[in-house]
Amino acid sequence: LRKSLTTEPIHLEAALDHAEFSSTAIRPEEREKDLLDLFLKVKDEFTTDEDIWSKDYHATRALLPEQNKLYQAYMRYLDARIFMLQAKMARKEGRITEGQSKEKAARALLSTLRQGRCAVTKYLVEKATACSS
Numbered sequence: 001l002r003k004s005l006t007t008e009p010i011h012l013e014a015a016l017d018h019a020e021f022s023s024t025a026i027r028p029e030e031r032e033k034d035l036l037d038l039f040l041k042v043k044d045e046f047t048t049d050e051d052i053w054s055k056d057y058h059a060t061r062a063l064l065p066e067q068n069k070l071y072q073a074y075m076r077y078l079d080a081r082i083f084m085l086q087a088k089m090a091r092k093e094g095r096i097t098e099g100q101s102k103e104k105a106a107r108a109l110l111s112t113l114r115q116g117r118c119a120v121t122k123y124l125v126e127k128a129t130a131c132s133s
Contacts, residue, residue, distance in 0.1 A: 002053050003046075003053070003057055004057065004060075005057050005060040005061060005064060005067045005068075005071065006060070006064065006067065008067055008070050008071060008074075009070050009074060009121055009123065011046075012046065012070075012071070012074040013074075013123055015042045015045065015046070016039075016042065016074075016077075016078070016127075018038075019035065019038035019039055019041075019042055020035065022034075022038055023035040023038060032085055032088055032089060033089065035085060036082065036085040036086065036089070039078060039081055039082050039085065040082065042078060043075070043078050043079075043082065046071075046074075046075065046078075047075070069117075069120060070120050070121070072118075073113060073118045073119075073120045073121075073124055074124065076109050076112065076113060076118060077109070077110075077113055077124055077127060077128060079106075079109055080105075080106045080107075080109035080110045080113070080128070080131065081106070081131065083102045083103070083105045083106035083109070084102070084103060084106040084131060086099075086102045087099040087100070087101075087102035087103035087106060090102060106131075107132065110128045110131055110132045111128075111132070113125065113127075113128035114128045114129055114132065
């Protein structure tokens with residue numbers, strides 16, 4: 001993926017939407033695990049700095065503070081979704097305390113995306129609101 005920070009949030013939203021759409025083709029009982037795997041893959045894709053394109057992407061963050069703010073907000077949303085899915089899985093496996101802790105962390109992240117300085121796009125506000133319900 002040749003992403004460019006200057007065109008964000010296009011790549012971030014496309015990656016998130018693709019993960020959600022791809023998981024709908026999976027059997028319902030496997031959907032949460034598959035979505036978690038897809039979100040972890042998206043997180044890895046956007047945080048890695050192994051290749052030249054990724055190094056450029058992250059180096060540009062220091063030069064474009066507004067774009068970096070977008071990036072940080074989308075990573076916060078991704079973390080919240082990952083925590084929420086991990087919480088559900090932990091509860092299903094009987095790890096109630098871990099599930100509660102991860103859900104609390106997810107809800108805290110989501111609340112910062114619905115209002116305030118991290119509510120940077122309509123897409124994020126809507127997604128965070130939908131996840132909080």
